[in-house]
Amino acid sequence: MEFQFDNERPIYIQLVQQLRIAVVSGDFAPGSRLPSVRELALTAKVNPNTMQKALTELEGEGLVFTERTNGKFVTTDEGLLLRAKRALAQGYADRFLGEMAQIGYDRAGALSYLQDDLT
Template sequence: MPQDFQKDKPIYLQLMTQLSSEIIRGERKAGDKLPSVREYAIEAGVNPNTMSKTYKELESMGVVEFRRGQGTFVTEDYNRLEKLRTQMKEEYIESFIKDMKELGFSAKETLDGLQSYYEKEDDG
């Protein structure tokens, strides 16, 4: 099913984030075969060249690996996957903190808000 993409960010970067998130959440596990570029492009509603660029970028990061004649697979390098997980966490935290600062919240207000949120979530 075609996706809605943000207009201010290249589609291949959004696809990289989506695929990386699926890997981190365990929806795609180490060693799993990914759909072909053409299949995934149809599924996402994008040009195959965009999907190819997504796979190539993830391969250059060591997140996926291309096996000639077999396709593209999630890496089985667990250290690399843990590094990806940590990197994404840091990027999301950095973005969140930046947004909170722009809204005028102090570090204490932000931390108190997070604490309160997690306490409510644990109770629910």
């Protein structure tokens, strides 16, 4: 998987977001074992401390769990994955509606644009 960062926002927050997307999208499949912190840090070209902190955050959300000697795994809890996906979708939709509002589409107008006018 590819990671992309900008330097203006905390790397840790961007990392949490991108890992969350990887889990929700199935890039990291449910129940699969994650690469080690070290390998993930190398892939993302970030500090292993930052990667560790981001994974701890995902563990707090329940998306990832640690099996004591085996490493970290992606949850198999479908309800949880669906909720996480919806939370991301909500964020994207809010942003879309916000930007449409800026150029004069109200909510109904934005929806009808998506349904009827989108080319």
